[in-house]
Amino acid sequence: MMICERDDFSLTGPLHLTSIDWANEHHRRSVAGSLVQGIYVAERDRQLQRDGPELALSPIWSEFFHFRLIRKLVDDADNSIFGGIYEYKPPQLLSQTVKSLELSPRFVVAFRGTVTKVDSISRDIEHDIHVIRNGLHTTTRFEIAIQAVRNIVASVGGSNVWLAGHSLGASMALLTGKTIARTGVFPECFAFNPPFLSAPIEKIKDKRIKHGIRIAGSVITAGLALAKKATQQYSQNDRALPATPDPFTALLDWFPRLYINPGDHLCSEYIGYFEHRNKMEEIGIGFVERVATQHSLGGMLLGGKEPVHLIPSSVLTMNLSSSRDFKQAHGIHQWWREDQKFETKVYQYK
Numbered sequence: 001m002m003i004c005e006r007d008d009f010s011l012t013g014p015l016h017l018t019s020i021d022w023a024n025e026h027h028r029r030s031v032a033g034s035l036v037q038g039i040y041v042a043e044r045d046r047q048l049q050r051d052g053p054e055l056a057l058s059p060i061w062s063e064f065f066h067f068r069l070i071r072k073l074v075d076d077a078d079n080s081i082f083g084g085i086y087e088y089k090p091p092q093l094l095s096q097t098v099k100s101l102e103l104s105p106r107f108v109v110a111f112r113g114t115v116t117k118v119d120s121i122s123r124d125i126e127h128d129i130h131v132i133r134n135g136l137h138t139t140t141r142f143e144i145a146i147q148a149v150r151n152i153v154a155s156v157g158g159s160n161v162w163l164a165g166h167s168l169g170a171s172m173a174l175l176t177g178k179t180i181a182r183t184g185v186f187p188e189c190f191a192f193n194p195p196f197l198s199a200p201i202e203k204i205k206d207k208r209i210k211h212g213i214r215i216a217g218s219v220i221t222a223g224l225a226l227a228k229k230a231t232q233q234y235s236q237n238d239r240a241l242p243a244t245p246d247p248f249t250a251l252l253d254w255f256p257r258l259y260i261n262p263g264d265h266l267c268s269e270y271i272g273y274f275e276h277r278n279k280m281e282e283i284g285i286g287f288v289e290r291v292a293t294q295h296s297l298g299g300m301l302l303g304g305k306e307p308v309h310l311i312p313s314s315v316l317t318m319n320l321s322s323s324r325d326f327k328q329a330h331g332i333h334q335w336w337r338e339d340q341k342f343e344t345k346v347y348q349y350k
């Protein structure tokens with residue numbers, strides 16, 4: 001049986017991480033990414049009938065770091081594995097400081113992205129379309145995922161749970177994270193190449209044109225959002241309804257970790273989304289962006305459904321190393337490679 005190189009941990013996994021320092025960002029990112037890759041490989045193991053310890057390639061992606069896959073999250077329609085729950089079981093004699101161990105998760109819920117194989121491709125694309133139409137929250141996969149996350153958080157607390165995902169799986173991790181965060185519990189979230197669906201403004205080279213387009217978009221979006229809010233308030237006053245709490249500001253203190261490659265047009269708009277806020281503050285019209293950043297023009301035109309990508313705060317890491325093509329820029333393996341140049345910024349909504 002031909003083995004795909006990307007599935008083989010001994011060829012493409014982070015073999016250099018023989019000891020994990022949970023305070024080290026590169027280590028945390030690499031482990032989270034490897035666990036997501038483990039879900040990809042688990043699904044390919046299933047489709048290619050690589051069963052048992054001799055054939056299955058997925059276990060090593062987690063067991064190398066002392067994680068065990070205790071539950072597979074399975075799609076109710078095609079039986080594909082779209083996610084999984086890992087439990088961290090370090091050996092007693094592991095040489096880690098107490099402080100480092102305190103930063104480790106007890107459980108990680110990981111979600112894969114689209115697998116382009118016949119047994120899962122149609123169902124995966126169906127969910128990709130749900131992301132585009134801001135309807136991921138209506139899917140049975142989300143119901144399965146959020147129930148699993150709620151159960152674990154209720155059992156061990158949010159600080160002991162990590163969420164992680166890549167591409168479509170990053171959208172699932174962010175959506176489950178946002179849902180839990182609105183209850184006042186803030187799980188760590190690692191979103192690799194999360195889709196941000198909008199015109200690819202970030203690819204425009206001329207900074208003045210790019211900034212001008214963003215300002216115009218912000219003014220239009222903010223105007224529509226304020227008009228919609230005024231209409232809703234008028235309707236509520238008319239019917240004496242209580243004001244609904246703001247779902248956006250409920251997320252202010254949650255800082256999901258976003259991993260973005262500027263060469264990946266599916267996620268690169270996150271860079272402009274957060275940087276544009278700072279620019280608007282600098283030129284004195286930050287109030288416009290504070291309204292606009294809570295809304296999506298496409299979302300309002302699609303009937304007001306909130307896109308997954310609207311996030312107040314984040315820890316955003318960019319891979320500044322050049323990629324040979326889109327496939328590499330969008331791939332998950334880049335996030336644990338030692339030869340890549342990363343830059344991290346913290347964005348806090350005020």
